[in-house]
Amino acid sequence: MSHPTWLITLRNLSGRLGARYRGPQTANFDGQRFHNLDRQPHHGLRAFLKWQRERGRQTPWIDQPGPATRPDVQAQVSGEELRVTYINHATLLIQHRGLNILTDPLWCERTSPFSFIGPRRHHPPGLALDELPPINLILVSHNHYDHLDIGSLRELARRFPEAKVVTGLGNGELIRACGFNDVSELDWWQSLPLPEGMLLTGVPAQHWSARSRRDTNRTLWLGFVLESPDGPVLFPGDSGLGEEFKLMHQRFGPMRFAALPIGAYEPRWFMRHHHMNPDDAVQAHQQLDSQCSMAIHFGTFRLSDEGQFTPVSDLARALEQHGVATERFRAPKPGDQWHIAPLPWVTL
Template sequence: MAVKWRFLLGGTLVLCMLWACSSVPGYRGPVSENFDGERFRNLAPEYREKSLGDLLRWVFNREREEQWRWLPLEAGPALPPARVREGLTVTFINHATVLVQVDGINILTDPIWSHRTSPVSWLGPQRYHDPGVRFEDLPPIDYVVISHNHYDHMDLPSLQRLWERDQPTVVAGLGNRKLLAGAGIEKVVELDWWQPLAVNGQLTIHGVPAQHWSTRTRLDTNRTLWMGYVFASSEGPILFAGDTGLGPHFALINERFGPMQLSLLPIGAYLPRWFMRDNHLSPADALEAHRILQSRQSMAIHFGTFPLGDDGQTATVARMLEVRDRAGLAAEVFWVPVPGGIYGVGAQLVSLHASYR
């Protein structure tokens, strides 16, 4: 009976995805180093794209590390400031959603306030804690950066709420403008890897490579570009790595921009390794990326909110703390944040409730 329901659930999810996303457009443009005229590709020659068969093999043979449960958040002692004119402040909200405040500009990464990460509101992976900052408590958002079009990173309901409230400029990889415009978002800038977007005299947003993939349905795989971002600021370069596996792009980013002042690095959805390795960092991989980037400080993201891999809700945090401590890094060098944690980079924690120890 359990197998029957798994097939029924899987079939329903596939039908919902095809219904919601069959019209997702692909990029049309010249052939380049990372685009063959139809689909985008990763830098690593050994990268292996997972097939539908691989996906089904994982889905029907899952061995979850632990049972996820709802974790209520403790009330934080502070809210993010309205603006940061001097210094750099970052607030971990949930998943890959981080508020970056620098040079008087408020940037939000991969915003998601929805209860589920899915094409429909009633099915799909659900969240297991509230966002660390209520939507209503966000300061005005100037720029939103989107790493790729997966539902947990490009959440259209959250983007529509932000557009209705603040009309921010939304920055995304090549091929994503049409989908966003169809959701009513009028200010969209598409970037290629290594392409800059000047914000003001002090701040520039650069698209940079990531090792991942894109799809809203299996019919449009890799037809839009995935990426990370470097915010070149008066406080130094800040990397939002997006969703990524460990690949040659980290060394290239370091070569081009120098040591990072801060790196936002994903650590979740990394099990099973045979399936996730190419596309998701493990805690140990994130520590290696921190080293390659020569990052002065790093923050773990993309964990503990949605059960997207077989890794556990709390086990991922424990493993990150273990590998960090074994490497001899202080908690202030590689943060493992609690949702709602507010950090002043290069300084002590701004928030009293900010970090796992």
């Protein structure tokens, strides 16, 4: 089934699946809908149909094999040690100071409310569910199907019923329905204390939300900064390039580690306000003064028009053009595990 057919089908058939936040007006909530710091107009059906009319012939994606060797995942790590295992898409296992953290967990075969249509997986997860250590904390950045996957959350709730889930305003009810009891909703710049002297803060992202044709921007999208005595760690979820990264640097200082999305960026006129391309991601890396950045959100599901392997080659070109050392911003393969050094000026 072609992209236009299944996407229009999702818009028309899944209206019942939406949710909405109800609360007082704030700087980023008008009482009905949330908005970005940069209030660019949201692309509607007309713009979507224009994209579909103008797109050229698309080269099919090919299925990729899983990792040749399984990553060495510890039950937990302690002290300043920081391990990040790339599972797929925007799903990371972050291990630090005794906590095992999952981001936007996604083990489904399709990013869709239906099992028979929607973007399908072209790369197996780098870690199977059975290979996960005990999970303490799950971060859900927003409600798009490639970030909030009901099937994956239900399975995680069955395996780790004591895990805490943190998400944006309005998403809690949907996540509780998956079986989790401990769910917190954050607004931008709102913080939550964690063990070992750590602090989790919701941060702005330039994106949007929707699970149906009737709930656009009714729930909040956000990223997360994990502050610890060893330096801050950023998981931004999904974001275009805006002032958000400069604001994070002003508030938290240089990042020890940042996961930065580099995929789903073509055509630019349609995607630029909500998805970074690799050049944008390198600029975000520089604005954050990130010691180590990991490329995410590419190569697993075909969500836009760039080629399957184009994000990685475009990242290499952008790093060269901006004079950024390749060892500071790399693209992993599912199953890759990185050991992130502490910031050099942090006293341990």
